[in-house]
Amino acid sequence: MFRLKRISAAALLAVLAIVLGSVSALAEPLKLTIVHVNDWDRLDGERGAGGAARIATIVKDERERNDGEGGLTLVTFGGDMLSPSLLSGIDKGRHMIELSNAIGFSVAVLGNHEFDFGPDILMQRLSEATFPWLAGNLEYKGKPGLPGTKRSVMIEKNGYKIGIFGMLTPATREISSPGDDVVFRSFGETATELAGQLKKDGADIVIALTHEDFRDDLALLLKNSDIDMIFGGHDHLAINWYDGRKMLMKAGSQGTFVGVVEIAVDRIKGRNGPRIVWSPSFNLVNTTDVEPDPEMQAKVQGYLDFLDKQLGTVIGETSLELDTRRASVRTMETAFGNLLADAMRKATGADVAITNGGGIRGDTLYPANTELTRKDVLTELPFGNTTVVLEVSGSALLAALENSVSGVERAKGRFPQVSGLVFAYDPKKAVGGRIVDVKVAGKPLAPDTLYKLATNDFMARGGDGYSAFASAKILVNAKAATLMASQLIDHIVSIGKVSTGIEGRIARIE
16 A cells, blocks of 8 residues: 655644744644646556556545545646547547546646647536536636636635635647637736635635646746645646745646645634644655556556557558657657658648647657557547648748747747758747748748648647648648548558658757
8 A cells, every 4th residue: 555754744733833832723723635636648657657546546545544534635636637648539538537537536627638629528528527627717708717617616624714726828729729719817817816705705725726837836826925825737847846835736747746745734823813824744756656556457457458459450660760759849850750741741742741749749769660550640649630731821831930949948839840841940049030941842932932731720720829820721621631640540551661760851050
């Protein structure tokens, strides 16, 4: 059985008593334990860690220990559950809701990937959850909130009130598919409203459950006096932050780490009347050595067996190493990116193909001589994107490339993988001047020339900042287009063996 090594709640309360000296408690203290997971979409985890069964082990252990001692255990989720994954591409995230219900989450906040299949599918999934989802900074069709979500919740135990509100990154507008009916309000405005209301309603501790970058979370925490804690997600960081008054936790991704915070909460008599004091004990648990819960593992294995049966057919092999790691496809030309972009260009007869590295999700190294299967392809391309064909000017193509390298230092998903063109860029140059050379079919890019471009439907509508494509003439729209995954499978079948490596299509110069 998994056990955490920690300072006990009793010890923490004893420390509080020493520090506070003559002040006296007004009620029995509360032992609050928060188990936190974020950015988890793979049912079986990765590299021998994470996944539903290991998360379930930690949750069960904490609940048995803390609830058995009269404490309160909350299991929180920081967004990005429904997508992307191999099975999510088939069942649109239904299995993740089923697993989460079985684990027993207490509350979750929407992440940007919850919108990958559009708001209608999201609302279906929300209706299947047995725990509340939060989305405090959304408006839908002119009204606050999104059907199936709450803006905040209040949880009471032993006379203490824990208020929790949730917000997700407004960047979801660019990086996912929320549709035109969903509006994102600013974090600051929403937090002021919701945290303030929870305080008015008697919350002793206010927690913001967020899906946003760390620096924005920290700025919010320090600025808003009503927020005591933030449990977050989005940037895949594994981090504890505590300054003696406020705390912030993120737990990596895929359940590789699970955050466990034991908090001693007490209401004491101070000089100016009753007040709440709390003290945390942090653990970011690396789940590599956590024994998977047998019952949950059986559920996971059922899904894996289904996938192996349906998708295990070999379609070809690779004569060279293929790298789909996140840090590679978002910062440099890769052999896999070339393979994918070539498949898109070949299938459509386009002059140029561009796809965003963030759409390649396998995060894997395939050694040379690996046999490739349909399952491999769908693991890499789980979003169900189609290949749209546009007619774009050379100037629009240049603007798109400028956008493509604008986040390379932060490994943003907009970084391109290309076919039919080569370009060089200097990330240190000023905005608008980073692209220093572009050639299409061996000839310099001509600003007024029209080119036939193959790209994915997400980018074609302006996703990931590709606004230069949004106004382009559409030659093949998303409804008439073919799945990118199908084009890649067909391409691998046709060539038999992958032999195209890194060719200098993208050059970084400084």
